[in-house]
Amino acid sequence: MEFNIGPRMVKTGLAVALSLLVTEVLGLHLEIVAAIASVLAMQPSIMRSYAYIKEVIVSNSIGLGFALFGYFLLGTHPLSVGAVVIISIAINIKLGLYKTVSLTVLTIITMMLGHSDGISLVYIMERLSLVAIGVLSAFVINVVVFPPNHEKNLFKMIKEASEKTNFLLRVIPNKTMSIPQMKAEEKEVDKLIDQAKDYYEIISDERNRLFIKNRTLFFRNIIIYKHMIQVLTKMQTLIKHLEKNLQIVESTTSNKSYLIKKLVKEMNSYSENILLLYEDKIVLDRDLQKETKAAMQVTINNLIEELQGSELAKWTYVFPIANSIIELFFELDKLESFVRVKELKEKKE
Incomplete structure (x- = not known):
């Protein structure tokens, strides 16, 4: 059986490692969110990484809005989370934001499944920071390590x-x-x-x-x-x-x-x-x-x-x-x- 490890595999692993290190240094919990975000954000080229970041800003803003709307209106019941995910996916696809749908879903789940104290501004910033750390880690690794020829x-x-x-x-x-x-x-x-x-x-x-x-x-x-x-x-x-x-x-x-x-x-x-x-x-x-x-x-x-x-x-x-x-x-x-x-x-x- 062939076992090949390509540059993109290596870069994805390094992006995960970097995101985990950054979250540890900053003392952020749920570091797994940053790790998943770094995997989803790894792109085949530097320009596509840059374009992905721009798309993430738009799609995640939509995701954040729906997450807050769903949390305060529908609560955190699994069916409520599922309904909000369905609506946000439909909106993202309608706007042509296909590449960042998975990351938007991750943001919604991370936001809605909050702790017992409820959602505060600090809580929102922490959860968004996890996603941002993952995306930026993928971008940095893509630029620095094995720039694609x-x-x-x-x-x-x-x-x-x-x-x-x-x-x-x-x-x-x-x-x-x-x-x-x-x-x-x-x-x-x-x-x-x-x-x-x-x-x-x-x-x-x-x-x-x-x-x-x-x-x-x-x-x-x-x-x-x-x-x-x-x-x-x-x-x-x-x-x-x-x-x-x-x-x-x-x-x-x-x-x-x-x-x-x-x-x-x-x-x-x-x-x-x-x-x-x-x-x-x-x-x-x-x-x-x-x-x-x-x-x-x-x-x-x-x-x-x-x-x-x-x-x-x-x-x-x-x-x-x-x-x-x-x-x-x-x-x-x-x-x-x-x-x-x-x-x-x-x-x-």
């Missing part, structure tokens, strides 16, 4: 997804994989691409950070990553169309099938070469690459010519594949241009 993490995801998609584009035309295994591989590809898209949103948020060392390089890279993800999406679409229609195309016409398989193989090599070019692992001769792309365009034109005059039924099966190949070709061409520009500018710098 989002560019490196995102490219790792893109590369893994690319390897999987390239593998599928090799085996699907040749039918060298069982259907159940292929379905499992496709599911994994979909998951990896979705993860890359989600992580891109995080790295996109980071563009507003004030402490990026090389902002020009950062912006240049996230533009390239955006286009890499678009390429992955086009490859994902092509895989689905190949799996659905290629067998029918093979049974109706051998020439179209041959052209499709040839193009898929060339697109696969093209995408792998661009990724290697980005990593400075290979040098792609511009003239040779132009000839390769021209040859691909000729094959695409041949496929289009083969489609002309075909029956409508054949178009139904061949056109989705042909369209996916054409879209992928132009997306790869754009990606190569961006990578070339980056390479050129880095040499000048």
